Amino acid sequence: xxxxxxxxxxxILAPMLAGVVCLVLxxxxxxxxxxxxxxxxxxxxxxxxxxxxxxxxxxxxRMGHYGAPVGNEIRAGELEAxxxxxxxxxxxxxxxxxxxxxxxxxxxxxxxxxxxxxxxLLSSMLALTYTNDLFTAYVFxxxxxxxxxxxxxxxxxxxxxxASMRYLIMSLLGSGLFLIGICLIYGLTGHLLMPHIQxxxxxxxxxxxxxxxxxxxxxxxxxxLALKSALWPFHSWLADAHSSxxxxxxxxxxxxxxxxxxxxxxxxxFRTVGPDVMTGHAILNLLLVFGILGMLLGSVNALFxxxxxxxxxxxxVSQIGYIFCGIGLGTVAGVSAALVQVVVxxxxxxxxxxxxxxxxxxxxxxxxxxxxxxxxxRDVAAGAAFxxxxxxxxxxxxxxxxxxxxxxxxxxxxxxxxxxxxxLTAIILSTILTAIYYIRILSLIFGKEDSxxxxxxxxxxRILFAHLRRQLSMDTEYLLASFALIVINLWIGLRSDDLxxxxxxxxxxxx
Amino acid sequence: MNNYMVTNLPEVAAIVLFGIGFSNLLLARNxxxxxxGLNVMDTAIxxxxxxxxxxxxxxxxxVSAGTVDPDLYVNPVxxxxxxxxxxxxxxxxxxxxxxxxxxxxxFNTLDIDEIVHQLRRKDREAMR
Amino acid sequence: MFKxxxxxxxxxxxxxxxxxxxxxxxLYTVSEMPVMGDPLNPANNxxxxxxxxxxxxxxxxxxxxxxMILDYRAFDTLGELCVLFVSACSVYILLRxxxxxxxxxxxxxxRRYEPRNDVILNKAFLFLVxxxxxxxxxxxxxGHLSPGGGFSGGAIIGAGLLLYLNAFGLEKTExxxxxxxxxRLNCGALGFYFLAKGYSxxxxxxxxxxxxxxxxxxxxxxxxxxxxxNVCVAIVVATTVYAVYLMFxxxxxxx
Numbered sequence: 001x002x003x004x005x006x007x008x009x010x011x012i013l014a015p016m017l018a019g020v021v022c023l024v025l026x027x028x029x030x031x032x033x034x035x036x037x038x039x040x041x042x043x044x045x046x047x048x049x050x051x052x053x054x055x056x057x058x059x060x061x062r063m064g065h066y067g068a069p070v071g072n073e074i075r076a077g078e079l080e081a082x083x084x085x086x087x088x089x090x091x092x093x094x095x096x097x098x099x100x101x102x103x104x105x106x107x108x109x110x111x112x113x114x115x116x117x118x119x120x121l122l123s124s125m126l127a128l129t130y131t132n133d134l135f136t137a138y139v140f141x142x143x144x145x146x147x148x149x150x151x152x153x154x155x156x157x158x159x160x161x162x163a164s165m166r167y168l169i170m171s172l173l174g175s176g177l178f179l180i181g182i183c184l185i186y187g188l189t190g191h192l193l194m195p196h197i198q199x200x201x202x203x204x205x206x207x208x209x210x211x212x213x214x215x216x217x218x219x220x221x222x223x224x225l226a227l228k229s230a231l232w233p234f235h236s237w238l239a240d241a242h243s244s245x246x247x248x249x250x251x252x253x254x255x256x257x258x259x260x261x262x263x264x265x266x267x268x269x270f271r272t273v274g275p276d277v278m279t280g281h282a283i284l285n286l287l288l289v290f291g292i293l294g295m296l297l298g299s300v301n302a303l304f305x306x307x308x309x310x311x312x313x314x315x316x317v318s319q320i321g322y323i324f325c326g327i328g329l330g331t332v333a334g335v336s337a338a339l340v341q342v343v344v345x346x347x348x349x350x351x352x353x354x355x356x357x358x359x360x361x362x363x364x365x366x367x368x369x370x371x372x373x374x375x376x377x378r379d380v381a382a383g384a385a386f387x388x389x390x391x392x393x394x395x396x397x398x399x400x401x402x403x404x405x406x407x408x409x410x411x412x413x414x415x416x417x418x419x420x421x422x423x424l425t426a427i428i429l430s431t432i433l434t435a436i437y438y439i440r441i442l443s444l445i446f447g448k449e450d451s452x453x454x455x456x457x458x459x460x461x462r463i464l465f466a467h468l469r470r471q472l473s474m475d476t477e478y479l480l481a482s483f484a485l486i487v488i489n490l491w492i493g494l495r496s497d498d499l500x501x502x503x504x505x506x507x508x509x510x511x
Numbered sequence: 512m513n514n515y516m517v518t519n520l521p522e523v524a525a526i527v528l529f530g531i532g533f534s535n536l537l538l539a540r541n542x543x544x545x546x547x548g549l550n551v552m553d554t555a556i557x558x559x560x561x562x563x564x565x566x567x568x569x570x571x572x573x574v575s576a577g578t579v580d581p582d583l584y585v586n587p588v589x590x591x592x593x594x595x596x597x598x599x600x601x602x603x604x605x606x607x608x609x610x611x612x613x614x615x616x617x618f619n620t621l622d623i624d625e626i627v628h629q630l631r632r633k634d635r636e637a638m639r
Numbered sequence: 640m641f642k643x644x645x646x647x648x649x650x651x652x653x654x655x656x657x658x659x660x661x662x663x664x665x666l667y668t669v670s671e672m673p674v675m676g677d678p679l680n681p682a683n684n685x686x687x688x689x690x691x692x693x694x695x696x697x698x699x700x701x702x703x704x705x706x707m708i709l710d711y712r713a714f715d716t717l718g719e720l721c722v723l724f725v726s727a728c729s730v731y732i733l734l735r736x737x738x739x740x741x742x743x744x745x746x747x748x749x750r751r752y753e754p755r756n757d758v759i760l761n762k763a764f765l766f767l768v769x770x771x772x773x774x775x776x777x778x779x780x781x782g783h784l785s786p787g788g789g790f791s792g793g794a795i796i797g798a799g800l801l802l803y804l805n806a807f808g809l810e811k812t813e814x815x816x817x818x819x820x821x822x823r824l825n826c827g828a829l830g831f832y833f834l835a836k837g838y839s840x841x842x843x844x845x846x847x848x849x850x851x852x853x854x855x856x857x858x859x860x861x862x863x864x865x866x867x868x869n870v871c872v873a874i875v876v877a878t879t880v881y882a883v884y885l886m887f888x889x890x891x892x893x894x
Contacts, residue, residue, distance in 0.1 A: 001845040009844065013837050016721060020829045023728075024822050063714045065843040066697070070689050072714040113732050120725050127718070135592055139718035142599045143725060146606060150729045153610070158617045158633075162626050165610050169545065172603060173536070176552050179596065180529075180665070183560045186589070187672055190684035200681070216668045306638065368638055516670040523669055530662035537654040566683060567676040572703035573785060574695050576857055581691040586683050587703040588690065594708060594790060595719045598876075602726035605883050609733040612887065 005059055007048045008076045008130045011041050011084060012123055019119035027111035034115045038092040038122070045085040052078040058509045060132060068132075069196045075132040079339070079506025083129045083263055090255050090346050091122055097354030097481030098248025100361060105155040105246040117150030121252070125260040134182050134272060135192045137264055141178065141228070145171045148257050151249040152241055163240035170237045174227030181220035184213055185272075194267070198274040205277050214277075221268055222283050229261040231287070231324055232294030235317045239301075242316065243309035247357025250309065251350040254316045259342045262323055266335060269327070270510050279330060288328025288419060292426040294321030299433035307367045308356050311437060312349070315393065318430055319345045325423055326408055332507060333411035339503045341404040344392070344492060348400060351485035352389040358382030358478065359445060369444055376445035380468055383445060385482040390438040392489050395431055400492040405431065407500060521562040528555035542614065542621045546607045553600040557593045564589035699853045699862030700783035708788075709865045713836050720875055724829060727879045736890025757806070764806035771799035779873040783862040789872025796873060797880030804881075809889070821878055828874040835864055 018037045022030040052058075058077035060068070067073070095102070095118070106114050124143040131137050145168070152164045186192060188210050189200035204210055230238045242250045269278050278284070298318030305311040319341065326338030362379035363371045376383025392399035405427065412423035471479055492499055516523050532555055535548025564586035572587040611621065618626045673680045690703050690711065700706035708716050779792030804812045842849045853863035860866070 006841065006845070009837075009840055013833060013840075016717075017830065017833050017837075020724070020826050020833065023826055062844045063840045064711065065839070065849070066711055069686050071711050071843075110732050110735070113728050116728050117725060120721060123721075133714075135595075135712075136715055136718065139595060139599065139715050139722065142603070143718060143721050146603060146722060146725050146729060149606065150725060150732060153729065153732055156613075156732075158626075159630060161610060161614050161617060162623070162630055165542070165607070165614060165623065168603070168607060168610070169536070169549065172549055172553075176529075176549075176556055179556050180559065183556065183563060184668065184672070186560075186592075187563045187680075187682055190680070190682040190686060192588075210671060210673075212671045213668045216664060307634075515672065515674055516666065519669055519672060519675045522672070522675060523666065526662060526665045526669055529665070530658055533661065534655060534658040537658065538651055562675055563682050565676050566678050569678075571786065572691060574691060574701055574703055576695070576701075576855070579692050579695065581688045582678060584691050584703070586687045587694075587707055588687055589682075590704045591708040591712065591715075594704070594788075595715055598719050598790060599722050602722045606726045606729045606733075609730040609886065613733050 001059075001061070002051075002056075004047055004051045004056075005061065005076070007044045008074055008080075008084070008126075009061055009063065011044060012074075012127045012130065014041065015119040015123040015126075019116045019123070022112050022116045022119065025112055027108060030112035030115040034095070034119060035092065037119065038088045038095075041122070041126075042085065042088040042092065045081060045088065048076065049078070049081040049085055052081055068193045069191055072136060073132050073193065074127075074130040076130055077506060077509045078502065079510055080129050082343075082502055082506060083259075084126055086343055086346060087122060087125050087129070087256055087260075090350050091118070091252055093481045093484055094248050094251035094255065094350045094354065096477040097350075097485070098246060098251060098357055099477045100475065101247040101357050107156070110154065114151065114154040117147045117154070118252070121147040121151065121257070125256060128260045128264050131267075132195070132271075133193050134185065134197065134268075138175070138179055138182055141175060141261070141264070144257065144260060145175065145228070148253060151252065152245045154249070155244075155246045157244075159240070159244035163237070163244045167237045167241040170234065171228050174224045174234075176224070177220050177227065178224030181217050181224060184217040184220065188213055188217070194271040197272050201272075202274055202276050215282075218273055218277075218281065219283055221272075222265065222287065225261050225265040225268070226287070226290070226324075229258045229265070230317060230320055232290045232297060232317070232321060235294065235298070235320075238317055239310050239313040242313040242353075243307065247353055247360075250312075251353040254313070254353060255346040255350040258316070258320060259346055262320075262327075262338070262342060266327065266338070267510075270335075275511065281330075284328050284330045285419075286328075287324050288330075288423070291321045291324030291326075291328050292422055294318065295325060295426050295430040296321075296433070299430050299437070303433060303437045305437075306369050308359070308369065308372060308441065309353070309367055311441065312352055312356060315434070315437075316345075316349060318434065319349070319393075321430070322404065322408060322427075325426065326411060329411055329415055329419055329423065331411060331414055333407075333414050336500070336503050336507055337404065337407035337411040339507070340407050340500060343499065343503075344400040344404045347485060347488050347492070348389050348392045351385050351482070351489065352393070354478075354481060354485070355382040355385035355389065358482070359386065369441065372441075372445055373447055374445070376442075377448075377464065378467065379471075380464060381471060381479050381482045385486055386445065387442060388486045388489055390442050392493070393438055394435045398490065398493050400489045400496075402493060403496040403499070406496075519562075521565075522559055525555045525559035525562065528552075528558065531555075540622050540624065542611045542623055543608075545623070546604060546611065549607070550600065550604055553596070557596050557600070560589050560596065561593045562589075695855055697853070698783075698865065699855045700865050701855075701857060702783050702785060702788070705783045705788050705865060705869070706862075709783075709868050710863075713839065713868075716872070717832065717836055720829060720832060720872065723875060723879050724825070727882055730883050730886050734886040734890055760806040764802055768799055768803050768806070771802060772796060775799060775873070775877075779869050780859055780866065782869040783865045784857065784859070789869040790876055792869070793873035793876025794880065797877040800877060800881045801884055804884070816881065821882060824874055825878050825882075828871040828878075832868060832871045832875075835868065839864065 015037055018033055060073045060075045063072040124140040127140040149164045149168050152160050189197050191197045191200055227234045242254050295318050298314050298321055302311045302314035323338045323341050326334045358379050359372055359375040359382045360367055362375045392401035395401040395405040412420050529552055532548045532552030536545050539545050566585045569585045570583055572584040618629055690707050694703045694706040695701055698706035698710040775792045775795035778787035779789055782788030851863045854861045
């Protein structure tokens with residue numbers, strides 16, 4: 001065990017310890033501690049990723065003195081390290097970008113509780129990335145649920161309370177189904193560690209015994225996690241929860257929380273059930289159909305929204321549909337496309353929610369479209385970030401969204417049956433719908449207000465620069481975060497081969 | 512269809528309880544009843560899991576000193592898992608009930624549909 | 640909004656149909672599962688045999704379940720403590736009434752529903768509460784030798800705290816359990832658990848010899864770290880139960 005191989009266990013335990021310490025710290029100190037922990041974890045994950053690029057093999061880390069199958073263990077490979085790098089980075093940028101809203105939305109005495117929830121949320125997402133054990137995954141799924149609820153309700157008004165109640169009920173339903181799946185798999189195999197379960201499941205499938213319970217188990221595990229990641233018929237809680245929360249919380253929820261459950265589902269399909277049993281399984285076709293319906297109906301719902309945050313939330317439903325379409329295709333290329341979309345959607349949606357927060361700030365805190373008219377001219381940083389995010393969502397070349405659509409279309413064309421036709425039609429239709437509602441809001445925020453006709457051009461520019469100078473001195477964190485997210489988006493768009501290569505290499509050693 | 516439903520009676524009971532809790536969760540209008548339904552559902556799952564460890568005519572896994580014959584004891588793994596699960600269930604019930612108290616303070620009703628309806632009406636008036 | 644309309648009836652019928660479908664599928668699955676209680680079940684495999692035969696020697700705990708949750712699968716128990724902690728924090732966010740705000744209202748509502756220093760409660764709990772605390776401490780400390788452990792012991796101690804609170808009132812309870820002590824106990828217990836288990840994971844994975852002695856003598860001072868960890872778990876559970884009750888009751892600690 002080299003020193004850098006201790007990074008996964010450290011990444012899971014350190015945020016928890018920091019969260020416990022935050023209970024006794026005042027607001028400002030807990031904010032600084034959270035930022036510090038996020039920076040340190042991002043650096044350590046990058047070091048780990050670097051070690052894999054230098055040729056280190058994937059390893060399992062014993063949690064305790066006893067190896068599998070008696071003890072617990074976590075596993076780290078290139079794919080897990082890349083996900084573990086993405087989570088702290090996006091979380092840090094979201095917290096920086098939504099700082100103003102956090103200051104105004106959360107009561108002074110409860111700020112450290114918000115950061116406790118954020119730190120435990122990060123820890124649970126990292127644990128879901130690295131875990132090699134099914135019951136550990138369940139426990140950390142529950143931590144994820146409760147802390148996600150915590151970051152929603154930190155902004156205390158009626159909307160967040162009702163939204164988080166609906167979110168908790170649907171989410172706990174999903175956890176219950178997931179736990180029944182775990183009980184059934186334990187009853188059938190007697191193991192809780194993923195590689196051992198895979199061995200036992202392959203043995204069962206070959207011998208043909210307990211076939212029906214095995215299918216039901218796989219279905220329950222998939223549906224339980226699909227409920228928590230807002231796949232199409234189970235998405236009703238998403239719009240309220242993501243739109244009512246504070247800007248930083250919406251960015252974290254939409255960008256990261258949903259993805260950790262999707263990554264767990266991919267891990268279960270690849271490592272617990274195993275490719276031998278999963279290829280051509282009916283549940284994948286079901287996920288594909290629901291993913292396609294989510295792509296289309298999410299966009300249709302977003303078209304009819306008059307509130308920018310609800311529109312972004314429904315757009316999330318549509319993008320999650322892309323991910324499930326990729327998983328449901330059933331090929332390694334499909335899963336690779338899904339993972340590219342996971343990364344790209346995380347950075348893009350975070351940027352969109354943060355810039356939406358900035359636009360709302362420039363329009364006296366109102367969310368509806370009429371109040372946002374011209375907001376892009378009042379707040380240049382928010383307008384620019386929103387524009388980049390929009391073009392990336394539509395999928396224009398040079399932006400990150402183009403890569404996801406390209407990889408997904410290539411993966412869909414690789415299967416030469418009804419799945420190809422269905423997916424391609426759905427991708428085309430949903431791109432058109434996405435373009436419609438995003439360009440509509442884009443033209444609105446850069447549009448001229450009626451009263452501005454009389455003001456001369458020079459004075460307009462002076463107002464703009466004064467605003468920019470004020471932002472540079474007061475809102476440096478917000479500007480930094482927006483700029484960083486724009487740069488990440490363009491970097492992914494222009495150097496996409498690197499991202500796709502990392503994900504493909506990670507998937508190759510994922511079994 | 513085997514006749515294992517007769518031998519696996521505790522598991523069948525657990526599934527029926529799960530159904531009762533689940534239907535309560537979906538059909539009850541009152542939030543407290545929904546939370547109770549969720550609780551009954553979780554308890555049923557733990558009964559199901561605990562039944563997995565049972566071995567006929569075996570004792571609880573408190574082993575004696577010296578050599579141990581594993582056939583004398585039940586499987587200790589499901590008991591440990593159920594212990595974790597019960598704590599998780601209690602914690603989320605506490606959070607749900609706290610949410611219910613706050614919702615009642617804000618909206619004066621325990622009916623989630625009524626709450627959503629009030630919020631939508633507030634939204635529509637704000638848009639006008 | 641949909642009360643008594645046709646949409647509501649349709650929703651009810653669909654819910655019942657969906658529940659019956661789900662229960663039907665699950666009942667069919669149970670009928671196909673292995674027979675319950677059969678010692679040759681796939682669930683009773685070499686993992687369970689290892690826990691029973693080698694558990695006492697390797698962990699020092701006679702109670703195989705305690706050995707499993709606090710040594711073999713200690714990571715899951717760590718997660719479980721975190722669930723307790725974050726749910727207490729969420730309840731704190733939701734229900735905490737800041738000092739000075741609405742205190743008179745809260746006090747008035749309180750007096751309407753709870754008797755103040757009821758005579759029966761006072762006299763009875765004078766005998767009951769010490770017994771409850773003693774019993775809880777016993778169960779916690781002998782968690783590795785007999786059924787029990789941190790969770791059950793902590794729940795009993797927490798119940799004892801609630802009984803004391805209800806019988807003698809908030810001022811007397813605040814003499815030994817106030818906000819600062821609650822924070823220190825909670826953070827201290829959780830911090831100790833994380834550090835101890837972090838050390839255990841680090842030495843275990845890197846194959847370093849651990850300095851913690853593991854003996855199997857069958858008395859309280861054995862089984863390595865398990866007894867201190869049980870105490871930490873009991874402290875966390877008891878303080879969480881008490882704090883959550885206090886949030887629901889009055890919106891927070893007095894001090």
